[in-house]
Amino acid sequence: MGDTLEKSSEDAEFSLDNECSTKKMGELVEVSSGEKIKFDDTGLSLVLQNGLENLRLENSLTDVILCVDSREFSCHRVVLAAASNYFRAMFCNDLREKYEEKIILKGVDAETMNILLDYTYTSKMLITKQNVQKVLEAASLFQFLRMVDACASFLTEALQPDNCVGILRLADAHSLHSLKQQVQNYIIQNFTQVLSYEEFLELPADVLCSTLKSDDLYVTEEAQVFETVMNWVRYKESERFPLLPSVLENVRLPLLDPWYFVETVEADQLIRQCPDVFPLLQEARMYHLSGNEVAKKHSMMSGNTMPPSTSGYKSST
Secondary structure (H helix, E strand, C coil), X not given: CHHHHHHHHHCCCCCCCCCCEEEEECCXXXXXXXXXXXXXXXXXXXXXXXXXXXXXXXXXXXXXXXXXXXXXXXXXXXXXXXXCHHHHXXXXXXXXXXXXXXXXXXXXXXHHHHHHHHHHHHCCCCCCCCCHHHHHHHHHHCCCHHHHHHHHHHHHHCCCCCCHHHHHHHHHHCCCHHHHHHHHHHHHHCHHHHHCCHHXXXXXXXXXXXXXXXXXXXXXXXXXXXXXXXXXXXXXXXXXXXXHHHHHCCCCHHHCCHHHHHHHHXXXXXXXXXXXXXXXXXXXXHHHHCXXXXXXXXXXXXXXXXXXXXXXXXXXX
């Protein structure tokens, strides 16, 4: 035994060469070089996880109680700190909660907190359409980042015309940039279906503008885009009327049917009350009325006569 210890201490690091042999015994990986044997027990992490969960269920060695609503959850500080940056900051810095036996948590209900703790101790959770929003909000609040990713993946798969705007606002509120981009792409590709739901009118102005300017926007005619903008403005008219010029510039007015432009666009009361949109109207008139190339080039330079790609808007020019 003494000889073995001496030989092991001669090398600070364990290295493998061509003479090493490897054997697998269930979840135990044995690496042998003749004089040394190294075991890599890949199943130990599961054993530890199950052991910690059993300790929690037995209320053994717990050192903190989380109080949510009227329920109390006995936990281990070290487990919470290892799983969550929120609890790591709470317990590893010189904060009051570091020394308190009971900690009152706000911003989460008891049922959702139970889901978070079950996940923390077992790595398993059930995400449903009914609980995904609350779980995402709580996981974001307490910084269970892998749980946030799981909820975002679930929402991506659950996208429908009637819920995509709500999911987009949720992604925006929690800075889930990848999810937000996927929702915006979904809205662009399913624009006409999304329009049929009133929730569309809740779109933030920046998202609406980026959607309308996309060359992949799927609409059958530009009149539909114009009517969308006007409906969106009228939905919260006092708040959104000042935004009309910046939103309307994303509509390709020169591509509208000339008769529709005169009878509907120029006759619209909100349009007539907003002098800042007059340059956009003048540009469209030039395109409709003038046959010379100068007018067309002027309009083309503004980008408002560039039709979307063939996969989206079907140009009628």
